[in-house]
Amino acid sequence: MGPMRKRHRYVQSGETSPYERATLTLALESFIRARRRYVFRLPKPGSSVVLLLSGGMDSAAAWHMLVTRFRLIVYPFSVVSGPLDPQYRAIGHIAAYMRKQRAGFSREPKILFVRAQQALTPVFRPEVMSPSELLGSFHPEHGLFELPRFWGNTMMYAQWAYLYAQKLRVEERIPIDTVLCGVTSDDGRFVPSQTLTNMRLIMATMMQISQEDSWQFGSVFYEPSVRADMTKAEVTRYLLRTKMPMRHTYSCDRKGILHCGTCLSCQSRKYCIQKAGRMDGTWYLDRNPVRTVARFVFGRD
Numbered sequence: 001m002g003p004m005r006k007r008h009r010y011v012q013s014g015e016t017s018p019y020e021r022a023t024l025t026l027a028l029e030s031f032i033r034a035r036r037r038y039v040f041r042l043p044k045p046g047s048s049v050v051l052l053l054s055g056g057m058d059s060a061a062a063w064h065m066l067v068t069r070f071r072l073i074v075y076p077f078s079v080v081s082g083p084l085d086p087q088y089r090a091i092g093h094i095a096a097y098m099r100k101q102r103a104g105f106s107r108e109p110k111i112l113f114v115r116a117q118q119a120l121t122p123v124f125r126p127e128v129m130s131p132s133e134l135l136g137s138f139h140p141e142h143g144l145f146e147l148p149r150f151w152g153n154t155m156m157y158a159q160w161a162y163l164y165a166q167k168l169r170v171e172e173r174i175p176i177d178t179v180l181c182g183v184t185s186d187d188g189r190f191v192p193s194q195t196l197t198n199m200r201l202i203m204a205t206m207m208q209i210s211q212e213d214s215w216q217f218g219s220v221f222y223e224p225s226v227r228a229d230m231t232k233a234e235v236t237r238y239l240l241r242t243k244m245p246m247r248h249t250y251s252c253d254r255k256g257i258l259h260c261g262t263c264l265s266c267q268s269r270k271y272c273i274q275k276a277g278r279m280d281g282t283w284y285l286d287r288n289p290v291r292t293v294a295r296f297v298f299g300r301d
Contacts, residue, residue, distance in 0.1 A: 019192040028200040035213040041223040045071035048163045048176040052157055053078045053109055055090030058182035061239040062220045063098055065107040075168060076109035077161045080111040086250050086257055090109045093248035098204035110164055154193035158202045158217055183219040184232040190264065261286030
C-alpha cells in the first residue's frame with residue numbers, strides 16, 4: 001500500500017509517539033484476533049468502503065488511492081458545521097475532481113451538518129497559557145507550536161461513519177463493513193486520536209456494539225497489518241502527482257474562509273509541500289493578507 005520501513009510497528013516516522021500505548025494496542029489486537037483470527041484485511045477490489053473525508057490533503061489522497069489503486073467503491077462521509085464551513089467548499093471541489101476519475105467507483109459524499117461541534121471544541125487561547133506551557137508545546141524540529149486542543153474528533157466521526165455504513169447496509173443492501181480514514185504514520189506525534197492505539201480502540205468498539213466480527217476501521221496510509229506506512233510528506237507527494245488542485249483542499253485549524261498560515265495544520269501543510277519540492281499555491285493570510293483576499297474574491301491565481 002505504501003513505503004514499508006524496517007522499524008518497530010509502534011514507532012512512527014522514526015520517533016516514538018508520546019500518545020501511543022503499545023500495551024493497550026497489543027491487548028486490543030489480541031481481542032480482535034481472537035474474534036476473527038486477523039486484525040485487518042484490505043477489502044477486495046470492487047468492495048464498498050466508507051471513507052472519512054475532511055476536505056484536507058490526506059483524506060483527498062486517500063479517496064484517490066482507494067479508487068485508482070485499490071479499485072474500491074468509496075462512500076465518502078463528512079462532518080461539517082454547515083454550508084458556510086470552508087471544509088464544505090473543499091469537499092465539493094474534491095468530489096468534482098473525483099467524478100472524473102475511475103467511473104463507477106466514487107459516490108457522492110454524505111455530509112452531516114453538526115453545528116454543535118463549534119460549541120464543543122475548545123478554543124486556542126494563548127493569553128491564558130503560562131510561559132512554561134507555551135515552551136512545553138514547542139517542537140523545535142519543525143519550529144511549530146502544538147495547539148492545546150482536545151483531539152477526539154476521529155473517534156466521534158468514526159462512530160457516525162459506522163452508523164452511515166449500517167444505514168447503507170440496511171436501506172440500500174450494500175455489503176459494507178469497513179470504515180477508513182487518511183491518518184498518516186506521523187500524525188500521532190501531535191494528535192492523540194490519530195494513533196494506532198486509538199484506531200484499534202475504534203475498531204474493537206465497532207465489533208462490540210454491532211456484535212459482528214467483520215467490522216474494520218483503519219487508515220489506508222498507516223496499517224501495519226498490510227504494511228502501509230506513509231508519512232504526511234509522502235502522502236502530500238502522492239497527492240501532488242495526481243494533479244488534484246491542491247489549493248482547493250482545506251487544512252486550517254482556525255476554520256476561517258482562508259488558511260491563516262500560522263496554525264499547526266497550516267505550518268504542517270507548508271512544510272510537507274515544501275519537502276515535496278513543489279510550489280505551494282495555497283492562499284495564506286500571513287503572506288500578504290490584502291493580495292490573498294483579492295485573489296480569493298476574484299478567483300485569480
